[in-house]
């Protein structure tokens with residue numbers, strides 16, 4: 132069964148169409164990667180899947196665990212079992228990271244132990260729990276805080292928007308090891324530019340987003356290799372964009 | 382009484398109910414409940430001293446045995462009779478003719494409290510005072526004097542409120558604070574009025590060498606209109622003042638709260654911090670005025686306002702005036718509604734929109750700006766949480 136299916140999805144933000152005719156699905160237990168140049172719409176696709184109201188669905192549908200969620204409010208989608216680590220989360224003055232974590236889950240004792248464990252694994256000091264979330268966090272600290280939140284949630288579909296960007300070598304190892312262990316066998320949608328995190332997480336499939344549309348889908352490592360070698364220019368040449376079948380990957 | 386005074390007195394009555402003196406624990410249930418809502422508790426053991434005034438009557442004034450000889454608490458009429466020298470402190474920082482309300486308080490004066498902390502005494506428990514209005518449509522004018530002798534330290538909680546049956550009235554409160562060399566006074570004033578009550582506190586503080594004055598103000602309940610602009614004169618070298626306020630305006634409240642810091646001493650420091658939430662049709666003006674008169678002085682003003690309804694308004698008016706080189710004055714102000722991206726972020730963690738808003742609002746009313754001891758801090762936090770929970 133597919134955990135997530137996106138069908139013919141077109142999305143508008145502030146009057147501009149930023150996603151066009153997106154089709155893809157993630158079978159349960161698979162890890163899918165989303166590649167694409169800056170501004171191609173990766174984060175927007177994630178926010179649309181989450182149901183952020185600014186991302187207006189013009190046409191198409193989204194299914195999660197077989198249920199249509201296209202018009203469902205964000206919190207209900209999350210309660211259904213999706214979790215996300217954002218690329219650029221906002222600082223929320225006055226709201227502590229620990230408060231969010233506690234509010235996210237019901238069973239307190241178990242949660243505290245679980246959070247304690249993830250903090251330790253991430254090598255993330257506990258005093259971050261008493262800080263206003265993302266307020267004055269460094270780039271790497273923000274990543275860890277996002278990963279901590281999404282792992283604490285233990286969602287059925289984990290969405291990671293650039294968990295490896297701006298992270299130093301040692302912390303990449305730490306984050307990679309934690310994600311590898313905790314996401315084993317889970318369904319994941321992952322955005323990465325340089326693919327560092329793919330040293331720790333085995334991806335089944337990748338999709339390349341070019342200017343708001345999926346230009347091709349195929350083996351994650353093959354596509355990454357191609358992107359690292361030639362940049363996205365190879366993708367612009369891709370016959371699929373011109374409405375033909377992509378010869379290389381499909 | 383001048384005709385002008387007559388005009389601010391307007392339709393308010395000067396006929397107060399007489400209250401006999403009585404220990405706190407024997408007060409009527411509803412009075413106790415109201416006083417507790419403004420931080421005044423009936424367990425006198427938890428407070429170093431207590432002063433309670435209802436309408437124009439002094440109902441209770443006592444220092445706990447353990448603190449006798451360290452502090453003094455009296456109604457101001459008695460205090461002025463007992464101490465001739467107190468005239469030197471009376472109407473010295475606030476002028477009788479400053480405005481129609483000070484004139485009113487001068488001509489029709491209804492007690493108030495005198496607190497003195499003796500030299501070198503560091504009082505561990507807070508002192509408390511409660512000023513309550515129990516008669517509908519009453520005018521109550523109190524005049525308070527607080528003297529912290531050199532190197533003394535004290536924490537004072539003042540709660541001002543009305544009986545649950547009172548809807549309208551005029552409360553004028555003149556307070557003069559004298560914080561002498563090396564002394565420290567933390568003054569926390571909690572107000573809880575009713576929709577038709579008018580409130581005019583008129584306060585000023587004189588802060589001497591190495592002394593610190595922290596003035597906290599919390600107002601969470603509707604009021605008809607409330608206006609105050611206390612002034613602190615940081616006259617001494619290394620004198621310090623902080624004005625912190627937490628305001629929650631609901632209903633048709635009109636709240637105009639400011640603070641003025643005058644930096645006169647070398648190394649004097651000032652800080653004005655406020656958090657204001659306006660909902661329904663409330664209007665909140667948050668002012669601050671920093672005046673740098675010494676070349677080595679510094680002050681900062683910080684105002685954050687949050688609008689919870691389109692009918693509400695917050696107007697932040699920060700003013701900085703440096704009169705000499707080397708006076709460093711700064712401010713930051715931010716007023717707006719709850720940021721949508723913050724709500725969505727919390728919703729992406731599974732909180733409903735309402736839960737997300739209430740988390741943000743609760744966090745916004747940051748009691749830590751008051752710098753209070755844990756117990757008091759959590760008491761005030763609880764009051765704020767109750768207010769915001771009801772509002773959302």
Ligand SMILES: Nc1ncnc2c1ncn2[C@@H]1O[C@H](COP(=O)(O)OP(=O)(O)OP(=O)(O)O)[C@@H](O)[C@H]1O
Pocket residue numbers: 144145149167168169170171172173174175176185218
């Ligand atoms: N809320 C918004 N308002 C206006 N424009 C937006 C908004 N969200 C996204 N966009 C625009 O949509 C386009 C896609 O942005 P998006 O953040 O999805 O890109 P991305 O693929 O995640 O890029 P990056 O790799 O830089 O993170 C960009 O041109 C961006 O400016």
Ligand SMILES: [Mg+2]
Pocket residue numbers: 173174175218292
């Ligand atoms: Mg992005």
